[in-house]
Amino acid sequence: MVARRVSQAAAPSDSSYRRLAEHAPGVLWSASATGEWLYVNPAWTRLTGQPAEQALGWGWLACVPADQRDRVRAAVVKGAADAAPFEVVHGLATVGGRQVDAHTQAHPSLQANQQFVGFSGTCLPLRESAAARLPADDEPDGRQLLDLLPHAVVAYDSSLRYLYANRAAGELFGIEPAVFAGKTARELGVAPYIAAAYEQAVADTLAARAPQSFDYRIDTGSSTRHFRVRVVADGEGRRAVASTFDVSAWVRVQVEQDTLLLREQAARTQAETAIGIRDQFLSMVSHELRSPLNGIQSWAHVLESRVDAGVPTVARALAGIRTGVQQQVRLIDELLDATHAMTGRLQLSMAMEALAPIVERAIARAAPKAAERKVSLRAELPPGDVRVWGSAERIEQMVGHLLGNAIKFSQPDSQVSVRIEAAQDEARIAVGDTGKGIAADVMPYLFDPFRQLDAFRARRPDGLGLGLTLVRHLAELQGGRVAAQSAGDGQGAVFSIYLPLAGEGQASTPVARPEAAAVPAGTLSDVRILLVEGHAEARGALAESLQQAGGAVVACESGALALEHLRRAGAGELPHVIVSDMTLPGMDGSDTLARIRELERGAPERFPLPTPAVALSSASRCEDRIGALAAGFQVYLAKPVEFPQLVGLIQNLARTASLERP
Numbered sequence: 001m002v003a004r005r006v007s008q009a010a011a012p013s014d015s016s017y018r019r020l021a022e023h024a025p026g027v028l029w030s031a032s033a034t035g036e037w038l039y040v041n042p043a044w045t046r047l048t049g050q051p052a053e054q055a056l057g058w059g060w061l062a063c064v065p066a067d068q069r070d071r072v073r074a075a076v077v078k079g080a081a082d083a084a085p086f087e088v089v090h091g092l093a094t095v096g097g098r099q100v101d102a103h104t105q106a107h108p109s110l111q112a113n114q115q116f117v118g119f120s121g122t123c124l125p126l127r128e129s130a131a132a133r134l135p136a137d138d139e140p141d142g143r144q145l146l147d148l149l150p151h152a153v154v155a156y157d158s159s160l161r162y163l164y165a166n167r168a169a170g171e172l173f174g175i176e177p178a179v180f181a182g183k184t185a186r187e188l189g190v191a192p193y194i195a196a197a198y199e200q201a202v203a204d205t206l207a208a209r210a211p212q213s214f215d216y217r218i219d220t221g222s223s224t225r226h227f228r229v230r231v232v233a234d235g236e237g238r239r240a241v242a243s244t245f246d247v248s249a250w251v252r253v254q255v256e257q258d259t260l261l262l263r264e265q266a267a268r269t270q271a272e273t274a275i276g277i278r279d280q281f282l283s284m285v286s287h288e289l290r291s292p293l294n295g296i297q298s299w300a301h302v303l304e305s306r307v308d309a310g311v312p313t314v315a316r317a318l319a320g321i322r323t324g325v326q327q328q329v330r331l332i333d334e335l336l337d338a339t340h341a342m343t344g345r346l347q348l349s350m351a352m353e354a355l356a357p358i359v360e361r362a363i364a365r366a367a368p369k370a371a372e373r374k375v376s377l378r379a380e381l382p383p384g385d386v387r388v389w390g391s392a393e394r395i396e397q398m399v400g401h402l403l404g405n406a407i408k409f410s411q412p413d414s415q416v417s418v419r420i421e422a423a424q425d426e427a428r429i430a431v432g433d434t435g436k437g438i439a440a441d442v443m444p445y446l447f448d449p450f451r452q453l454d455a456f457r458a459r460r461p462d463g464l465g466l467g468l469t470l471v472r473h474l475a476e477l478q479g480g481r482v483a484a485q486s487a488g489d490g491q492g493a494v495f496s497i498y499l500p501l502a503g504e505g506q507a508s509t510p511v512a513r514p515e516a517a518a519v520p521a522g523t524l525s526d527v528r529i530l531l532v533e534g535h536a537e538a539r540g541a542l543a544e545s546l547q548q549a550g551g552a553v554v555a556c557e558s559g560a561l562a563l564e565h566l567r568r569a570g571a572g573e574l575p576h577v578i579v580s581d582m583t584l585p586g587m588d589g590s591d592t593l594a595r596i597r598e599l600e601r602g603a604p605e606r607f608p609l610p611t612p613a614v615a616l617s618s619a620s621r622c623e624d625r626i627g628a629l630a631a632g633f634q635v636y637l638a639k640p641v642e643f644p645q646l647v648g649l650i651q652n653l654a655r656t657a658s659l660e661r662p
Contacts, residue, residue, distance in 0.1 A: 033118050107120060351392070373407055391478060395497075430497075529546055551650070557585070
C-alpha cells in the first residue's frame with residue numbers, strides 16, 4: 001500500500017534513504033499525528049538558515065511571516081484532525097534575508113493496521129517546486145530520489161506531452177517510465193477519462209499559474225482505488241508537474257466513519273421514534289384505564305346510596321372497590337410520572353420549602369396503612385427549620401413512596417422512622433425500617449426500573465417496580481440524589497433522599513393552600529347538568545350518581561349531540577353547568593366547548609352568560625390542565641373523579657352563574 005510506504009518514509013532511519021534525504025535539493029520533513037515536525041533534512045537549513053533541530057516541533061513556524069502563522073498552523077492542525085492530505089502556500093524567510101512564496105504539502109502516514117501516525121511532506125519555494133524544477137540527469141541523487149517517492153510524479157511541457165515519469169507513475173499506469181518522454185497520455189493508452197482529467201488540470205495550471213487539484217478513482221472489478229492529484233507549474237508557465245497520491249486507505253476510513261455515523265443517526269432516530277410511540281401508547285393506556293375506573297367509582301357511589309352499608313360484608317365490599325380504584329389510579333400515575341421523569345419531560349415547580357411540614361403530611365397520609373399493618377411511625381425532626389430548594393408536592397411524593405415500601409416490608413408491631421438532618425450543603429431525609437432487608441447482590445440494581453429478580457420480589461409483592469426509580473429521578477431533577485443501606489436479609493433497610501439546602505437569596509416558601517373540603521352529595525336539586533361522555537359505562541354511572549344527588553341530567557355521547565340538544569332546548573331546559581370529557585368521538589372536549597361558545601354568542605337572548613363548564617380528563621399533566629382552562633373550562637378534574645368533590649364544584653358553579661345572571 002502507498003500509505004504504508006509513506007509511513008516507512010516518515011521517520012528516516014534507513015541509511016540509503018537518509019543519504020538521499022540528506023542530499024536532496026528540496027526540503028523533506030516528517031511529522032507526528034499532531035502535526036509537529038519530527039525530522040527535516042538539511043535542505044531546510046540551506047533554504048532558511050534555521051538549524052534543523054530548531055525547526056522541530058513548531059519551531060519551523062518562526063520562518064513563516066507572523067501574520068501568516070495562525071493560518072498555516074490551522075491548516076496543519078486540521079489535516080492532523082482529519083488524518084487527511086493537506087497543502088498550504090505561505091511566505092518563507094530565506095537565508096539571504098528575502099521572503100519567497102513556499103508550497104508546503106503533506107500526505108498522511110498510516111501503519112499496516114491503517115492507524116494514522118503522522119505525515120511525510122515537502123516544503124518547496126514555488127519558483128523551485130517539485131512541479132517546476134525536475135532534477136537534471138547530472139544531479140546524481142535527484143532522479144533516484146524521485147524514484148523512491150511512494151507517489152507518482154509526472155512532468156508535462158506546455159503542449160501537454162510528458163517530460164518525465166518516476167517509477168511510481170510507471171506502476172500506476174502500467175507503463176515503463178522511460179516510455180513517457182515525448183508522448184501524450186492518449187498516445188500511451190491511458191484511459192480517456194483519466195487522461196482528460198490530467199490534461200485539463202495541467203492546462204488550467206499553466207494558464208493561471210496557480211496550483212490545481214482533482215480526485216479520481218479506478219475500478220478494477222475486485223477493488224476500487226482512490227487518487228488525489230496536485231498539479232503545480234513553474235514561474236514561467238512552461239512546465240508543470242502532477243503528483244498523484246493513493247488515498248484509498250484514507251477514503252475507506254472516511255467511508256467507514258460516515259457509515260458508522262449514519263448507523264448511529266438511524267439508531268437514534270429509531271430510538272426517538274420508539275420513545276414517542278411508547279409515550280403515545282402510555283397516554284392511550286392511561287385514558288383507557290381511567291375511564292372504566294371512573295365508572296366503577298361512580299357505580300360504587302350508587303351502591304352506597306342504595307344498599308345497607310352497615311352490613312359488614314357490604315361495607316367490606318364497598319371499601320374493597322374504593323381501595324382497588326385508588327390502587328389502580330396510583331399505579332397509572334406512577335407509570336406516567338416515571339416515564340416522564342426518565343425521558344426528561346417531567347416539569348417541576350421549584351421553591352424554597354421547609355422539610356418538616358412536608359414530611360409530617362407524608363406521615364399523616366401513610367398513617368392509615370401503618371395502622372392497618374400494626375406498624376408504628378416515628379418522626380425525628382430537628383428543632384429548627386431545614387429548608388431546601390425543590391417541589392413540595394414531589395418531595396412529599398418521594399417520602400410517601402419510601403414510607404409505603406417501609407410499611408409494606410415491616411413485620412407487625414415493628415417501627416418505621418423518618419429522620420431529617422442537615423449537613424454542610426445537603427439535607428437528608430432518611431426512612432428506616434426493621435423489615436426484610438435487601439440482599440447485597442440486589443443493592444446495585446435497587447433503583448432500576450422493572451427489576452424482577454427473585455431476591456427483589458421478596459421486597460415487592462405488588463406494584464410495577466417503578467416506585468424507587470421514580471424517587472431517584474425526582475431527586476435528581478431537584479439537584480439531589482438517593483441512597484440505600486442494608487445489612488442484608490432480615491436486617492431492615494434505610495433509604496435516604498439528599499436535597500440541596502436552600503440559599504439565603506432564594507425565594508421564600510409559597511403559602512400552603514388548604515385542601516378542598518369534600519362536599520356531601522344529595523344537594524343538586526334544581527340544577528340542570530349537560531353531561532358529555534364518550535364512554536358508555538362511565539356516562540351511565542355518572543349520570544345515575546348525579547341524578548341521585550338531585551340533579552336533572554341530560555347525557556350525550558358526543559359533542560355533536562350536545563350541540564344539537566342546546567339548539568333545541570327551551571329556556572327551562574338549558575343546563576346550568578356542562579360536564580364534559582376531554583376525549584370524545586368526532587370533536588374533542590376543547591372543540592365542543594368552542595362550538596358551544598359560538599352558539600351562545602349567536603343567541604344572547606337565550607344565553608345571556610357563558611354556561612360554566614367542568615373538564616373531565618384521563619390526562620393529569622400540568623400542560624393538559626393549562627390547555628383545558630385556556631379552552632374555556634372553569635374547572636379541570638382528572639379521572640376517576642371524587643364524586644363529592646364534583647358535586648360541590650357543580651353546586652358552586654351553578655350558584656355563581658345564577659348570581660351573575662341578570
